[in-house]
Amino acid sequence: MGEAVVASARPSIRLGLKENWRQFSLLVLINAFVGGMVGIERTVVPLIGAKEFHIESTTLITSFIISFGVIKALANLVSGQLADTWGRKRVLVVGWLLALPVPFMIIGAPHWEWVIAANVLLGASQGFAWSMTVIMKVDLIGPKGRGLAVGLNEFAGYFAVGLTAFLTGYLASRYGLRPIPIYLGIFYAAAGLILSILVVRDTREFVRLEAAGRSTEASSLSFRDVFLLTSIKDRNLFAASQAGLINNLNDGMSWGIFPLFFTGLGLSVERIGILKAVYPIVWGVCQVVTGPLSDRWGRKGLIVLGMWVQAAGLFLTAFTAQFEWWLFASVLLGIGTAMVYPTLIASVSDASEPSWRARSLSVYRFWRDLGYAIGALSAGLIADRFGFAYAILAIAVVTFISGGIVAIAMREHR
Template sequence: MARESAAESPPNIRLGLRENWAQFALLVLINAFVGGMVGIERTVVPLIGSEEFQIASTTLIVSFIASFGVVKAFANLVSGQMADLWGRKRVLVLGWLVGLPVPFMIIWAPSWGWVIVANALLGINQGLAWSMTVIMKVDLVGPKSRGLAVGLNEFAGYLAVGLTAFVTGYLASEYGLRPTPIYLGIGYACLGTLLSVLLVRDTRDHVRLEASSHMEQSPPVGFREVFALATFKDRNLFAASQAGLVNNLNDGMSWGIFPLFFASFGLGFERIGILKAVYPATWGILQIATGPLSDRWGRKGLIVAGMWVQAVGLFLTALTRGFEWWLLASLLIGLGTAMVYPSLIAAVSDAARPTWRARALSVYRFWRDLGYAIGALSAGLIADRFGLAWAIASVAALTFVSGTIVAFAMRERSPSEAR
């Protein structure tokens, strides 16, 4: 990759959102389909475990999230290296091909083991396909609009998560948990695969163009060094990685625990679907604003405040009873996550050079998405021993601590200082 960056890029290659709007918009649409694949599971799959398979253990029910999180984390880890070696488009298409069987496996699953395996495949799909849509958008726009690029990408993905969670909750209330709500996933998978194969163009030439604009030529950086930098050696990358892990830790907890928590108070499928939709939809929509704001105001303040707002929303969920309070809490969690999510990815992009940015983002996303597994399993264990409310409150406290670590560890960097 280092040798490639020194090569001249084709003369028609330019950086910027306006210059690449058609490909950028296509990638936004494709990431909506990627997000929709997760959305089909947000409301109905935990309830399939408890209602259809009669699983009493919370830890066993959330095991499907653990399989998803671990596999997605490792798919993220290798996705940047694969993208640099094979090209972004090939990795995107591979991610979709792996995801095609997932909705069929959930529809036909005769046992919970099938659901766990399906979520392992979904983890590969998300780790490769979502990673590529982020990386390709950052490649296209250049250093001045990273927050906007990430905000639009995550807006599309998580709005699709929220809308699909709502629709599947409604369909489940009308037609049952399977198969009707899962039909959406078949459509998402087929459309995402076709668009990726037929219309997406690779963006490695944009990386070469950006790298050639740097006055100094950086020496090649190996994957081990990038992993160390993104994990602990660079304080900004360390702060971002731990915050990303805790952010998805509380998301993994809410994915598995919230439907069971709400159902334990007699809430029906449709209202659970509304609560499960409000959080990611708020998160998705507000990133249109928070992504560009991080370009103007900087990353650190939004990350710290966002983690603390998430913590307030999680405490409110654990300590209150009733649909209206939980709706307010879901809005707060969505607001906090919208402040954090694009700012973290943009902060990692700022701290990494173009020649190893894809790998740095992959390491960050490895730690971030490992949080799904840690959050689901730890919350399940706490819930089985102490109750669902204790599981939610414990994650809320950890989220507050993570925001405090960012406040002390991260150095603010203006976008003009991005490498």
């Protein structure tokens, strides 16, 4: 993308999408498999808790999302440091090794605790594998096309989430919640691991190329310095981190609450699968547009508007009781999230120096994916006390407020 930059010491290393399209495309495919591993859970796992294990507490049912979110957030936090010391490829392979047991544990789970344990492994796997596909694409493409790189990465991941959610819902409606719908996860884990070991190349040389000639002062930052900068000290990084947390807070709520909410209002498993598929598919597809659009228009406006569109989708879900309105609300959620998701990662990359960008992205992803746990826990507690609709409404209000914080705190970075 743009003019290729040639390193004097390593002429074969050049930044850009055109120059690195083979590795870039491979990483897009691998991230589709990463997303598919989450997709196997979106429709059927909350229903397994309610129907097979007869769990009545919403908070207990959503506990698998809490374990997933906490562990994924912690894995994100260390993934950037590991990427700089071990190398991107090694961390990616470790992520896939952690994913391999997950579908087998869900298929054979005799107790709900097995599902929670499977999601501990899945969270660690996602934290390592998804983080590396993002970081490696940003490494390859250089500074001119970060929105495009992230948009394509997140498109692949979340399109696969949605498609797998639909397929598992369809299979569950015909063959039951287990084991057949979960077989997809075995294929994803095996394919992702094989490709990562045999075909993927590390990208640290591209980071060295981009950092060449820049000030070395920033490279001396400690992890603590980067954590504080990304979390609170830099206003752009703070705005992005809190928006990422709230974005995944409402996604964690929808993951755990929506299947139970729709089931309680009489919707079939197949139709729930459709609703659970539309949101991430729209989210995934639209990122192909919103990612590069943020390179042209800037980051801030897309993030603010995207958070408010998500809030509108959540309000509509809570206040209506028809499949068609829920379908439209799912489209709104997908569009809003697509406006926010790649743009936030690109904005963090903008505000970070190449020498500590991987660590800054890992801190941002820590806060973002901690939102899964906070969203599932808070929504579960509210739902147990007041009902599903009130839980959805509460998260909608928080999402709207987060967009306002970005509008006030963030400065456009070009």
